[in-house]
Amino acid sequence: MAIDKTAPVAVLGAGAWGLSTALHLLDAGYANITVFDQASEIPSPYSGAYDLNKIVRAEYEDNFYTELALKAINRWKTALWGANFHQVGYVLATSSAAPEKAVKHLQTALLSVKSHPVFANGITPLDTSQDFKEIYWQFDGPLTGFRGYHNRLAGYAHSSNAMADIHRHLIGWGVKFVLGPKEGKVVRIVYRESDNSSERSCIGVQAASGQIHHARRTIACLGAWAARLIPDIGSYVVAKSWSVAHIQLTARESDYLRGIPVLNVRDLGFFFEPDPATHLFKLCPLGAGYINSDRSTGISLPPGESLPVPRDYIPANDEKKLRRLLWETLPWLADRPFVDQKMCWFADTADSEYTVDFVPDTGDSLIVLSGDSGHGFKMMPIVGEWVVKLLRDGVQRLPRWQWRHSQGQKAGKDWGDAVSWRIGNTREIEEVIEEQSRAVKARL
């Protein structure tokens, strides 16, 4: 049956995937698109991509994602996206303290890029600290036991700026945005029950203001909040967070580090060239992340008022990792205060696979995009294509992106710590905060 592209489509969430969805629907001829977000402006501070920058790399152990990321990188190099993409290169490394899992991950990653026809010519193995210093002449730390490789065909993108640009573009083309904690925050998906089948149709959404917005199709791109509106997905999609911190550099210091490739030390963390506009130097520690599980349902959602996370906070262990990373590479920054520290929430799955599918028993009325697993921003230029295809096909043909039936298990059994690039164990954020405040009190 032909799709009526004039029928109203509601996109829930104006983060990286929601904006991409609206963009591709628009390009495919959908003429009545409304995007909802709980934030009052875009870029949404609630988005996992509300950040200076994100890594854009294409090496995955799984060729499926490598090919998708290569496609996304090619799209990053086009007029609509290019101002926010910086192909400065990417170094994947481990330090002398790296556990075996991190070393193995590095070896597998190197093998896969060395044999890939697109990457092979742009890969430089880095076997000694001197090799690193040839790439990063600014590094004057000891780089103890650092091993890795440099991949020319990667870099980073300005994530908040990219979302702002696509938002502006969509407004210009007539896409409607309903924003804010009352009008834009969706509190309920509205269904019409069917008398003679188990199916129900999604007929729109209700905002916190109470207003109902009708839609022929609703596409939920809610990031870490998906399970709040579609609770069943909480059996396999987990709201998880990683820490982000910054150092405020002077303009001169920022110039000094201009053009450095992204450095990603698997057992410590990663950093980017400083932002030329603000001179902020962004760092993220690496680890298995933090969750916030509800004790009765096991579902993890980002903390609300029930768990006040301290302001300008990251867990002490993450700070330790970042200070060690700085001491090894740029020791003159190792004791600088961190500013604008935050916990940033994304939607994780145990095997790091996305979900792009119709919600079961809702016919073709409700789609969910979720499980970005912390590697979804780079795909922003192409995500919406997956939705257009799903609508055209009427079924998700890729088993890996299908909705997963929970088989009755309670949420929260497997936090995905086995994924090769995650080092350490997932912890409840509440425990970490309590532990830290006990340690502070004990020192007083």
Ligand SMILES: Cc1cc2nc3c(=O)[nH]c(=O)nc-3n(C[C@H](O)[C@H](O)[C@H](O)COP(=O)(O)OP(=O)(O)OC[C@H]3O[C@@H](n4cnc5c(N)ncnc54)[C@H](O)[C@@H]3O)c2cc1C
């Ligand atoms: C610290 C950190 C580092 C990362 N690094 C990288 C990286 O280097 N490379 C990479 O590719 N990816 C990275 N990611 C992952 C990337 O940020 C996500 O994959 C991406 O943001 C997913 O997009 P999304 O649209 O699904 O979710 P989001 O961007 O989080 O957007 C979800 C949106 O839904 C809105 N929303 C939620 N609930 C409601 C509601 N009830 N009503 C209305 N609106 C609602 C929110 O306000 C938000 O704007 C990182 C994530 C984190 C947290």
